[in-house]
Amino acid sequence: MIGGPPSSRPPSKRFPIPMALDTADAPSASVNLTVNGEPRALTLDVRTTLLDALRETLGLKGSKKGCDHGQCGACTVLVNGLRINACLSLAVMHDGDAVTTIEGIGTVDRLSALQRAFLDRDAFQCGYCTPGQICSATGLLDEAEKGWPSAATEDLTAAISLTDAEIRERMSGNICRCSAYPQILDAIRDVAGAAA
Amino acid sequence: MRPFSYERATSAAGAAKAAAETPAARFLAGGTNLLDLMKLEIERPERVIDVGRLPMAGVEANGDGLRIGALATASAVAADARVRRDYPVLAEALLSGASPQLRNKATTAGNLLQRTRCPYFYDAAKPCNKRQPGAGCAAIGGLNRFAAILGASEACIATHPSDLAVALSVLDASVETVRPDGTTRAIPIDDLHRLPGDAPHLETTLEAGELVTGVAIPPPPKGRQAYRKVRDRASYAAGLVAVAVAGDRIALGCVALKPWRATKAEAALAAGAAPAAAADAELAGAASAGHNTFKIALTQRLMTAALQDGKA
Numbered sequence: 001m002i003g004g005p006p007s008s009r010p011p012s013k014r015f016p017i018p019m020a021l022d023t024a025d026a027p028s029a030s031v032n033l034t035v036n037g038e039p040r041a042l043t044l045d046v047r048t049t050l051l052d053a054l055r056e057t058l059g060l061k062g063s064k065k066g067c068d069h070g071q072c073g074a075c076t077v078l079v080n081g082l083r084i085n086a087c088l089s090l091a092v093m094h095d096g097d098a099v100t101t102i103e104g105i106g107t108v109d110r111l112s113a114l115q116r117a118f119l120d121r122d123a124f125q126c127g128y129c130t131p132g133q134i135c136s137a138t139g140l141l142d143e144a145e146k147g148w149p150s151a152a153t154e155d156l157t158a159a160i161s162l163t164d165a166e167i168r169e170r171m172s173g174n175i176c177r178c179s180a181y182p183q184i185l186d187a188i189r190d191v192a193g194a195a196a
Numbered sequence: 197m198r199p200f201s202y203e204r205a206t207s208a209a210g211a212a213k214a215a216a217e218t219p220a221a222r223f224l225a226g227g228t229n230l231l232d233l234m235k236l237e238i239e240r241p242e243r244v245i246d247v248g249r250l251p252m253a254g255v256e257a258n259g260d261g262l263r264i265g266a267l268a269t270a271s272a273v274a275a276d277a278r279v280r281r282d283y284p285v286l287a288e289a290l291l292s293g294a295s296p297q298l299r300n301k302a303t304t305a306g307n308l309l310q311r312t313r314c315p316y317f318y319d320a321a322k323p324c325n326k327r328q329p330g331a332g333c334a335a336i337g338g339l340n341r342f343a344a345i346l347g348a349s350e351a352c353i354a355t356h357p358s359d360l361a362v363a364l365s366v367l368d369a370s371v372e373t374v375r376p377d378g379t380t381r382a383i384p385i386d387d388l389h390r391l392p393g394d395a396p397h398l399e400t401t402l403e404a405g406e407l408v409t410g411v412a413i414p415p416p417p418k419g420r421q422a423y424r425k426v427r428d429r430a431s432y433a434a435g436l437v438a439v440a441v442a443g444d445r446i447a448l449g450c451v452a453l454k455p456w457r458a459t460k461a462e463a464a465l466a467a468g469a470a471p472a473a474a475a476d477a478e479l480a481g482a483a484s485a486g487h488n489t490f491k492i493a494l495t496q497r498l499m500t501a502a503l504q505d506g507k508a
Contacts, residue, residue: 046200046202046244047197069235070298082271082300088227088228088231088298089231089301090202136296139300140296149274149275151288151291157280169431170296172431172432173297173298174295
């Protein structure tokens with residue numbers, strides 16, 4: 001037998017448990033969030049990003065940490081209805097805010113239209129970027145509904161029509177390393193077309 | 197990320213006063229640039245003053261012009277009906293930068309005060325006069341295809357990445373601030389950023405603690421407005437060259453450590469020069485750092501194209 005039961009095994013020196021933060025002298029703060037409709041009161045090291053608060057403190061692992069620098073979009077969540085990169089925001093900045101993660105977008109029993117379309121269109125391979133893609137696309141549909149323009153909008157004063165070029169431009173903040181882009185575009189077009 | 201104290205400001209003047217008390221203080225608004233740099237420990241504030249909830253997020257009529265609050269997000273400004281109708285160069289510039297998620301968070305003041313994307317500024321293992329005055333510049337003699345072609349120095353060849361600032365330059369905007377003593381002032385946008393000279397760590401003309409509260413834009417100039425940007429990808433990539441045109445005014449982006457108002461090209465056009473000749477006049481003083489020679493020709497062509505579009 002190698003080692004004892006897991007509970008009595010000392011932490012490995014070769015593979016120490018990774019510490020996200022050195023919390024020795026770091027200031028903390030209390031933060032109240034509404035996450036997927038539920039009020040959550042947290043006390044956090046002020047350095048904690050919104051992404052780490054969701055994943056590590058609240059155990060909502062749907063939002064993913066890809067690059068942790070706002071470049072890949074895997075951490076996309078909706079804050080007060082707007083899509084943002086949860087990795088580039090401190091949780092303390094969001095005291096009183098309403099956060100929606102992929103867990104709040106839909107469930108296995110009650111999929112959102114975009115979740116259904118991603119399944120129908122096979123719009124993923126490994127799936128790691130998918131929660132961010134779906135949260136981002138959810139925000140995209142709302143922004144288009146409000147008439148917000150993008151760099152692909154030819155007439156800035158006209159109503160928005162979600163052409164393929166518009167959808168591609170508006171999803172440029174989400175990277176898929178498996179390159180399922182054609183299917184992601186199909187899935188979003190299905191839902192955007194149904195809503196139009 | 198290094199430990200820091202966090203506080204939420206309750207007034208703009210109070211925030212300025214607090215920031216002036218602590219040399220290692222930073223204002224936090226959207227956080228999209230500052231937090232990225234704090235993770236890399238390039239920014240190491242000891243005191244973070246969150247100004248994000250101050251009532252400075254509005255876009256309002258200002259006489260016949262417009263006033264944009266410091267905290268108005270890029271998305272909100274680009275979506276504003278008056279901006280889209282009267283200042284399309286501003287909407288186009290904002291929409292050409294970052295990603296939708298970042299634009300939903302990034303603020304007007306933060307956009308103006310964002311740090312350079314020079315890869316050597318981001319690489320803590322390499323010397324950088326911006327990060328550590330006197331350390332030297334690894335971009336000089338390094339892989340510098342993004343580097344400045346105008347206004348660079350022997351201490352720094354970085355560029356300023358803001359698209360917003362370039363559009364504001366051709367709109368003759370001014371940046372409104374409050375100082376630690378509570379007084380306010382307006383700084384013409386072209387006077388906000390400094391060229392590197394021998395002190396590239398000094399990036400703006402703001403005083404210690406001075407807080408940007410908004411941007412005032414005069415009525416739009418007569419004539420067409422346009423923003424053209426060239427980059428390595430079609431979307432969500434750092435710019436190589438950008439050109440803003442509004443009436444007879446021209447400014448360049450991604451070519452210097454500040455938005456580059458092309459006064460020589462404007463003067464040449466006013467004297468009757470053709471677009472290509474006006475671009476040549478501006479670029480007579482352009483210099484390559486080694487790997488960015490192509491940017492001089494690219495800027496010349498993009499300026500010419502933007503000016504010809506503007507005449508159509």
